Amino acid sequence: MIITDTHTHLYIEAFDEDRHEMIERALAQGVSRFFIPAIDSTYTKAMLQLEAAYPKQMFLMMGLHPTHVKDNYPEELRHVERMLSEHQFYAIGEIGIDLYWDKSTLDIQKLAFRHQIQLAKKNKLPIVIHCREAFDEIFEVLELENDEHLHGIFHCFTGTLEQAHKAISYNMKLGIGGVVTFKNGKINKFINKIDLKHIVLETDAPYLSPVPYRGKRNESAYIVEVLATLSELYGKSPEAIASITTQNSKAIFKV
Structure with a gap:
């Protein structure tokens, strides 16, 4: 069984003490594809080192995280463009x-988001969206940029069924992680109404640990808890869901 974690921050400080062991635990669970989102330029070196250590398993993204859009954002966006080249x-x-x-x-944030969507189109790449308390604002920008080149993943999807359908209408897959295991996570009430062809798995490690690890540091091995919950909700085997969601990740990332 090949499991794909489409969103995991394996390079950050939370893993400095046991990074190799943590990755080995994930590999032992069948997680063999790790997609690594960027935060800002201060983490680029660590991301490149991670990729060099695990060249067959790690697939890097480049971008500027919205919480790191500060006064120096033009300089950060230039860094993104330089790295892409x-x-x-x-x-x-x-x-x-x-x-x-x-x-x-x-x-x-809107300016940086839109600029990076345009960079993605220029480089024929998908986008991976972070949305927190900003569905209307995100959809407003996506509407402005909506065309046949727009595609990607709505990471850590925590919206309503209506918002899920809207995200999908912009050619986005839904990134489903630990929140689906929460009793009060809400998405567990309707996610099985969404065809699995629109779903990818993620952890967002070290954040948003699934039950029974909620409140502790998350890691990519814990994606099996997400898989188990989706298996129950969809009435399909974990192997089937791992296979479908991995194929979905290949369609998005082209690898």
Whole structure:
């Protein structure tokens, strides 16, 4: 069984003490494809080192995370463009809008988001969207950029059934992670109404650990809990769901 974790921050400081062991635990569970989203330029070196250590398993993205869109965002976007010209990446991400931490940066978050969508189209890459308390704002930008080249993943989808259908209408897969295992996560109430062809698996490690690890550091091996929950909700074997979602990831990332 091949499992694909489409969103995991394996390079960040939370894993500095046991990164190799943590990755080995995931590999032992059948997780053999890890897609690695960017945050900002300060993490680029660590991402490249991770890829060098596991060249067959790690697939990097490049982008500027919305919570890191600050006054220096033009400089950060230039870094993104430079890296795209120098190295192979499989998506622009994670990008988007986050109004949970700071609403004052909304205007520049929108500018950075739209600029990076255009970069993705120019480079024929998918986008990976971060959305927190910003569905309307995200959809507003996607509507402006909607064309046959727009595609990607709505990472950590936590919206309503209606918002799920809207995201899919913009040629987005839904990234489903630990939240689907929460009793109060809401998406577990309707996710099986969404055809599996629109779903990919993710952990967002080290964040958003699934039950029974909720509140602890997440890691890619825990994706099997997401798989088990979806297996129950869809009435399909974990192997079938792993196969379908891995194929979906290949359709998005072209690898």
